[in-house]
Amino acid sequence: MSSTILLVDDEERELNSLDGLFADIGMNILRSSCASDALGLVKQEEIAVIISDNKMPEMTGLELLARVRAISPDTLRILLTSHADLLNAIDAINRGSVFRFIVKPWNKKALRNIVQDAVGRYQLIRNLKKEDEETILAAAQEIELKDPLTAGHCERVAQFAITMGNALRFSPGHMKDLKKGSWLHDCGKISISKKVLNKTGKLTDHEYDLIKNHPRWGADLACQAGLPPSVINIILRHHERFDGSGYPSGLEGNNIPLEARIVTIADVFDALTTDRPYRARFDDGKAVEIMRMMQGSVFDPELLELFLQQCLNK
Ligand SMILES: [Fe+2]
Ligand SMILES: [Fe+2]
Numbered sequence: 001m002s003s004t005i006l007l008v009d010d011e012e013r014e015l016n017s018l019d020g021l022f023a024d025i026g027m028n029i030l031r032s033s034c035a036s037d038a039l040g041l042v043k044q045e046e047i048a049v050i051i052s053d054n055k056m057p058e059m060t061g062l063e064l065l066a067r068v069r070a071i072s073p074d075t076l077r078i079l080l081t082s083h084a085d086l087l088n089a090i091d092a093i094n095r096g097s098v099f100r101f102i103v104k105p106w107n108k109k110a111l112r113n114i115v116q117d118a119v120g121r122y123q124l125i126r127n128l129k130k131e132d133e134e135t136i137l138a139a140a141q142e143i144e145l146k147d148p149l150t151a152g153h154c155e156r157v158a159q160f161a162i163t164m165g166n167a168l169r170f171s172p173g174h175m176k177d178l179k180k181g182s183w184l185h186d187c188g189k190i191s192i193s194k195k196v197l198n199k200t201g202k203l204t205d206h207e208y209d210l211i212k213n214h215p216r217w218g219a220d221l222a223c224q225a226g227l228p229p230s231v232i233n234i235i236l237r238h239h240e241r242f243d244g245s246g247y248p249s250g251l252e253g254n255n256i257p258l259e260a261r262i263v264t265i266a267d268v269f270d271a272l273t274t275d276r277p278y279r280a281r282f283d284d285g286k287a288v289e290i291m292r293m294m295q296g297s298v299f300d301p302e303l304l305e306l307f308l309q310q311c312l313n314k
Pocket of ligand 2: 153185186267
């Protein structure tokens, strides 16, 4: 089922040009020229994304979007604003009542990208809320498609993690979380463009910052979907390093949750043994050699031994 976008502007001409912008991206478009009608639509329909002008006679776009948040918290809210209202818009982002704002006159490509990103997030959160494993795996695989070379990565990571979890006698509930967290560990990449994910050359500082944000972005999505804390731990902490030099928080040693330390090992092994845009795959022996050099710095030393024994018979 295609997602629905609601456009709100008191000027017909503006509504027409917004409408034209999204005509070919396979979504249902609803439009409203007044805020109270828009609120009525939000109550009746499942709206993935609302895009509202700020300057309207009945109430401002900011007020409208705050009300939309109360009625339909999962709807992604985008504000079209003028330079004069920029500070209010930034404040609204910081308070979480607006997902993004666009300063008028808007740039077509930027607005389309923001809306497509918003729709992707909306669908992901809805799927994660369904809780059934098939839907969650399918959602993780869809994000994986952004980088064709990583096809199958999240399932392989889960397989290694499950083997380690079994060896550590995790409870059935903990095993379920370990599996879901492994599938979803990179779900924050939904907000990173294919261009950056597939870049073969060196990343710019800005691009690297984007990549480094994926654990936080993913954890935010998982929180919003109400996933359990140990699933969120995996998403948020799978790039922490045992010596404290990782990201996003530089957690050290056992302060990094156990399930995240497990997934870090599975994630790196799978990354080393598959082709990447910037290098060919290593064979298992070479990958183990490289990982041994990071035992105690990147990886929990005891867990690395467990991984080698249980997953690779070494
Ligand atoms: Fe990652
Ligand atoms: Fe990964």
